[in-house]
Amino acid sequence: xVKVTQSSRYLVKRTGEKVFLECVQDMDHExxxxxxxxxxxxxxxxxxxxxxxxxxxxxxxEGYSVSREKKERFSLILESASTNQTSMYLCASRSxxxxxxxxxxxxxxxxxx
Amino acid sequence: xxxxxxxxxxxxVPEGATVAFNCTYSxSASQxxxxxxxxxxxxxxxxxxxxxxxxxxxxxxxxLNRASQYISLLIRDSxxxxxxxxxxxxxxxxxxxxxxxxxxxxxxTILTVHP
Numbered sequence: 001x002v003k004v005t006q007s008s009r010y011l012v013k014r015t016g017e018k019v020f021l022e023c024v025q026d027m028d029h030e031x032x033x034x035x036x037x038x039x040x041x042x043x044x045x046x047x048x049x050x051x052x053x054x055x056x057x058x059x060x061x062e063g064y065s066v067s068r069e070k071k072e073r074f075s076l077i078l079e080s081a082s083t084n085q086t087s088m089y090l091c092a093s094r095s096x097x098x099x100x101x102x103x104x105x106x107x108x109x110x111x112x113x
Numbered sequence: 114x115x116x117x118x119x120x121x122x123x124x125x126v127p128e129g130a131t132v133a134f135n136c137t138y139s140x141s142a143s144q145x146x147x148x149x150x151x152x153x154x155x156x157x158x159x160x161x162x163x164x165x166x167x168x169x170x171x172x173x174x175x176x177l178n179r180a181s182q183y184i185s186l187l188i189r190d191s192x193x194x195x196x197x198x199x200x201x202x203x204x205x206x207x208x209x210x211x212x213x214x215x216x217x218x219x220x221x222t223i224l225t226v227h228p
Contacts, residue, residue, distance in 0.1 A: 033215075042220040043157070043200070056215075090156055094216070099145030099164055102202070102216055104156040 003027070006091050006105035013112050019078040021108050023091030031094040032074035033102065034058075034066065036087040043090070049074055050096075081112045115139065117203045119219035126226055130191045134222045136201030137183045146184045147202040148175055151221065157200055161186070191226045198223050 007022035025032065033048040035058075045058030047066040055066050063085060067075045074093075078085055091105040118137045126132050138146075145164050149157040161168065163184055167176035174187040188195055201219035 035218075043218040045215065048215055058215075088154075099162065099204075101147050101159045101162055102149075102157075104158070107156050109154075 004091055004093050004103050004105040006089075006108050008108050009106065011108055011110045013078075013081050013110065015082060015112055017078075017081050017112075019081050019110070019112075021076040021078075021089055021091070021110070023074045023076070023093075023105055024072050025074075025093040025103070026072065027093065027095070027103070028071065029093035029103075030071075030096045032068065033092045033094070034064075034074065034076045035090045035092065036060070037090060037107075038087050046076065081110075083112050086110060086112045116205070116217045117201055117219040119199075119201050119222050121220055121222060123223035123225055126191055126224070128191055128193060128226055128228055130226075131187065131189045132191060132224065133185055133187045134199055134201075134224075135183050135185050136203075136219050137181075138201075138203045139182070140203065140205070141179075141182060143203050145204060146175075146177060147216075148173075148184075148186050149200040149202055149218075151198045151200055153197075160199070188224075191224075193226050193228065196224055196226045 004025045013019050034046045035043045037043050044060050049055045049068040065077045089108045092102040094102045148160040150160045151157040161175045163175045163177050172189045176185045198221040200221045202216050205215040
């Protein structure tokens with residue numbers, strides 16, 4: 001079974017802090033994604049990466065950056081956390097082979113106070 | 114037309130009922146589709162993949178209509194445990210029609226099955 005692991009289940013940070021959310025997958029997937037999910041807005045793509053050191057902006061990249069130094073790890077960085085970044089953050093990975101689905105981590109619920 | 118559009122519901126049905134959700138998509142080049150199920154405060158989990166005209170898995174049937182650009186999910190003999198949000202997912206493609214890994218999610222359809 002594919003396993004996508006997010007480093008924290010719950011996180012509380014202060015406004016202005018730099019925040020790192022880590023995600024690791026164990027299935028050698030080429031593609032990795034960071035989404036945020038908010039009530040009434042559904043899942044929105046922040047960034048994705050289709051290879052090591054490669055990244056593409058998603059629909060809402062402002063205020064975020066990402067890092068993919070190794071194939072299995074994709075980090076989301078909030079350079080200066082703000083209260084409007086309080087959300088559920090979901091990492092996912094996907095193979096390039098055929099019509100592969102997304103596999104999600106169990107999410108990080110971030111609260112910025 | 115939005116990339117992916119779902120009726121948000123909520124659908125409230127009694128146990129044993131049959132319920133169907135539709136999802137329309139705008140990119141005619143999309144080749145594969147997915148239905149995910151998401152329980153409250155949990156991550157989405159894959160329910161079914163849809164590659165051709167459709168497929169069936171127990172009480173669940175997914176169908177694809179390429180001409181009208183929609184996919185549907187049919188749940189027969191609903192159980193209380195089917196209560197969840199159902200997400201329609203469509204691969205994004207670039208101008209050349211090539212999928213580059215990105216997927217687009219619908220807003221989700223809320224289903225509540227009551228005794």
